[in-house]
Each structure stands twice: as structure tokens, then as C-alpha cells.
Amino acid sequence: MSFQLTEEALDMRQATREFTEKRVYPNAEEWDAKGEIPEDVIKEAQELGFFSVLIPEKFGGLELEMLTYAVVIEELSAASAGLGITVSVNNSLCIEAINLFGGDAVREKYLPKIAEGWIGAYCLSEAGAGTDIMSIGATAVDKGDHYLLTGNKLWVTNAGFADVFIVFAKTDPSAGRKGLSAFVVEAKSEGLSLGKKENKLGIRCSDTREVILVDVKVPKENIIGAEGDGFKTAVGILNGGRIGVGAQAVGIGMAALNEALKYSQEREQFNQPISNFQAIQFKLADMATRLEASRMLVYRAAALKDSGEKFIHREASMAKLFASQSANYIANEALQIHGGYGYIKEYAVERYFRDARITEIYEGTTEAQLMVISRDLLRS
Numbered sequence: 222m223s224f225q226l227t228e229e230a231l232d233m234r235q236a237t238r239e240f241t242e243k244r245v246y247p248n249a250e251e252w253d254a255k256g257e258i259p260e261d262v263i264k265e266a267q268e269l270g271f272f273s274v275l276i277p278e279k280f281g282g283l284e285l286e287m288l289t290y291a292v293v294i295e296e297l298s299a300a301s302a303g304l305g306i307t308v309s310v311n312n313s314l315c316i317e318a319i320n321l322f323g324g325d326a327v328r329e330k331y332l333p334k335i336a337e338g339w340i341g342a343y344c345l346s347e348a349g350a351g352t353d354i355m356s357i358g359a360t361a362v363d364k365g366d367h368y369l370l371t372g373n374k375l376w377v378t379n380a381g382f383a384d385v386f387i388v389f390a391k392t393d394p395s396a397g398r399k400g401l402s403a404f405v406v407e408a409k410s411e412g413l414s415l416g417k418k419e420n421k422l423g424i425r426c427s428d429t430r431e432v433i434l435v436d437v438k439v440p441k442e443n444i445i446g447a448e449g450d451g452f453k454t455a456v457g458i459l460n461g462g463r464i465g466v467g468a469q470a471v472g473i474g475m476a477a478l479n480e481a482l483k484y485s486q487e488r489e490q491f492n493q494p495i496s497n498f499q500a501i502q503f504k505l506a507d508m509a510t511r512l513e514a515s516r517m518l519v520y521r522a523a524a525l526k527d528s529g530e531k532f533i534h535r536e537a538s539m540a541k542l543f544a545s546q547s548a549n550y551i552a553n554e555a556l557q558i559h560g561g562y563g564y565i566k567e568y569a570v571e572r573y574f575r576d577a578r579i580t581e582i583y584e585g586t587t588e589a590q591l592m593v594i595s596r597d598l599l600r601s
């Protein structure tokens with residue numbers, strides 16, 4: 222593959238940087254402290270198309286390549302990882318679920334609405350079903366012209382302001398993988414309520430909540446794919462999702478490295494900048510190398526997806542695994558280079574250190590990625 226970014230990706234990188242420099246970098250610390258992103262910023266990001274990057278043009282979206290999408294998430298996440306995941310969940314978990322796995326009816330019903338400003342969320346996890354998604358307890362009972370959905374979904378990103386939820390529930394609890402189905406559920410549906418906003422370690426400005434469904438009536442046409450396709454859909458969607466989280470990790474790593482480079486040349490000890498010390502120089506070199514390797518893995522997985530390759534789970538998992546571990550390594554070293562100043566909130570590395578942690582947990586933990594990669598290696 223070519224390692225040159227396309228013109229489309231370079232243009233979007235420029236547009237994203239203009240937005241983040243004006244609207245995000247100066248405010249990210251305040252959003253982190255308050256635990257929210259102002260509504261007008263979300264609206265502006267929607268108007269600029271960031272929330273509809275993966276919607277086909279015919280439904281009102283930008284219809285950009287996955288590689289361009291990765292670049293957008295990287296740039297947004299460098300400025301605010303909380304904003305990065307807000308946009309990423311909307312695109313790679315909600316829009317992609319409808320667009321790649323839904324039929325024409327559900328695509329025509331919801332994609333134009335999301336392009337116009339609706340926001341999406343993704344409800345897979347439950348208290349007893351994290352890595353082991355087949356333990357899902359939510360059920361969908363066929364009532365003729367509709368389904369009745371009941372269950373409690375945990376950790377739902379964007380839940381507080383989402384208009385639609387992709388909900389996974391068992392249509393046949395005795396049928397194993399063939400018994401799981403996915404549905405589009407509107408937030409205003411009777412019987413759907415939200416839990417309190419979680420008070421998190423990092424990505425604090427993103428909105429994470431429980432979603433509770435009690436006999437929620439969902440029209441038959443809102444099923445994504447066929448009944449029993451849910452497991453296939455969940456696994457398929459996560460390929461794109463993992464590229465998004467990998468790109469988020471690259472963004473955090475890039476921001477942490479930039480801060481470390483700057484600080485190491487400003488901070489003086491022993492009458493000279495600490496960047497004169499080889500111990501610091503080697504840290505910077507190691508951080509930059511891991512960052513570039515992460516970026517290449519993320520771009521490679523994205524480019525493979527763009528080429529139409531269907532089976533990219535190994536590449537998507539490798540990208541997410543390495544980029545998330547590297548983001549944690551880089552943020553940790555950036556904090557170390559800041560010494561005591563890195564431990565207080567006046568310096569952005571403290572936030573990057575906290576934000577990096579989640580990239581090893583959601584959309585499949587580090588251990589889950591190792592399982593995917595090793596299974597694939599052994600199978601082939």
C-alpha cells in the first residue's frame with residue numbers, strides 16, 4: 222500500500238485542524254473539568270460534516286473514505302479525546318451499523334436524519350456482558366408487526382443526547398450466536414430511559430450512561446439485517462470501530478509527544494534544557510517511533526477497508542492493540558518528562574495520561590484484541 226495520504230484526507234486534516242485550533246484546543250481542559258462538550262460545538266462539528274463522514278452522499282453525508290475518517294478522528298482526539306470518541310461512535314458504530322448491515326428501508330429512514338443532525342449511540346455492553354457478548358440478557362420478543370425490547374445497557378457513549386440507539390438483544394435466547402439481533406431504537410420511544418452520567422477517569426467530556434429498556438415497541442422494519450444476524454453485525458461493526466479507537470489513540474499520542482517536545486526544550490535543569498540529556502532524547506525518539514508505527518497500522522487497516530477487503534479483523538485488532546498500548550506508553554513518558562508539573566492539571570499531559578487509558582478498554586480490551594489476532598494466526 223502507498224503511505225501517502227490522499228488529497229481528500231489532506232484536505233479534511235486541514236479542515237479539522239482549523240476547527241480544533243479555533244474551537245477545541247483552547248477549551249478542552251474546561252470541558253474535561255465540567256464533564257461536557259457545549260451544544261454549540263457539537264452543532265458546529267455537525268455543520269462541518271464530522272458527524273456524517275461515513276454517510277453516503279445520496280443520504281446527505283460526506284461519503285469519505287475510512288482513511289480520511291481515521292485522519293479526522295486522530296485530529297479531533299489530539300485536541301479532545303472526548304470529542305473524538307463522540308464523533309467516532311456516531312460514525313463507526315451507529316452510521317456503519319445502519320449503512321453496511323441494514324436494509325434499504327432502515328437506511329432511507331435514518332441516514333438522512335443523522336446527516337441532518339440526529340446523533341447515534343451503540344448499546345452492546347451490559348453488566349454481565351462485556352468481552353463475552355453472548356451473555357447479553359436483553360430480549361426482543363416478536364409481536365407480529367413489532368418487537369418488544371427489554372434490557373439494561375451499560376456504558377453507552379453519547380446516550381445523554383442521542384436520538385437513535387443501535388441495540389443488541391436476543392430474539393432467540395436458545396439459538397446461541399444465531400439468536401442475537403440488532404435494532405434501531407429511537408430515543409423518544411416509550412419505555413426507554415437513561416441512567417445518570419458516569420463520572421469517569423478520562424474522556425470526561427464524553428457522555429456515558431446506562432440505557433434502560435422496558436417493553437420498548439420497535440417497528441419490524443427497524444431490525445438491522447435479518448433476525449439472528451446480530452453477532453455478525455456486532456463483530457463486523459467493531460472492525461471499523463477499532464480503526465476509530467486506534468485513530469483516537471494516535472491522536473492522544475501525538476498530542477502528548479508534542480507537549481513533551483515543547484516542555485523538554487523549555488525546562489532547564491543543571492543550567493540547560495532537559496532536552497540536552499540523552500535520557501530525555503531517547504524517550505522522545507522511542508515515543509515518536511511508536512507513534513509512527515501506530516499511525517501506519519491504523520492507516521493500513523483503514524486503507525484495506527477502503528479497498529473493499531471484507532476480512533480485516535486481524536488488521537483492525539492489530540491497529541487498535543498497538544496504537545492503544547503506544548498511546549499509554551507515550552502519555553506516561555510525556556508525563557515523566559514533565560516531572561512534577563506533569564502531575565498537576567495546569568499541564569495538558571495530565572489529561573492525555575487519563576484519556577489514553579480507555580483506548581485499551583472499549584471496543585474490545587487489549588486481551589480481546591490478542592484473542593482475535595492469535596485465533597486468526599492459528600486458523601491461517
Ligand SMILES: Cc1cc2nc3c(=O)[nH]c(=O)nc-3n(C[C@H](O)[C@H](O)[C@H](O)COP(=O)(O)OP(=O)(O)OC[C@H]3O[C@@H](n4cnc5c(N)ncnc54)[C@H](O)[C@@H]3O)c2cc1C
Nearest residue numbers: 343344345346351352376377378582583584585586588589
Ligand atoms: C467510557 C466507556 C465507554 C464505553 N462505551 C460503550 C458504548 O458506547 N457501547 C457499548 O456497548 N459499550 C461501551 N463500553 C463498554 C466497553 O466496551 C466494555 O467495558 C469492554 O468491552 C470490556 O467489558 P467489561 O468492562 O465488562 O470487562 P470484562 O469483559 O468483564 O473484562 C474484565 C477483564 O477480564 C479480561 N477478560 C475477559 N474475558 C477474557 C478472556 N476470555 N481471556 C482473557 N481475558 C479476559 C478483560 O480483557 C479485562 O481485562 C464503554 C466502556 C467505557 C468504560
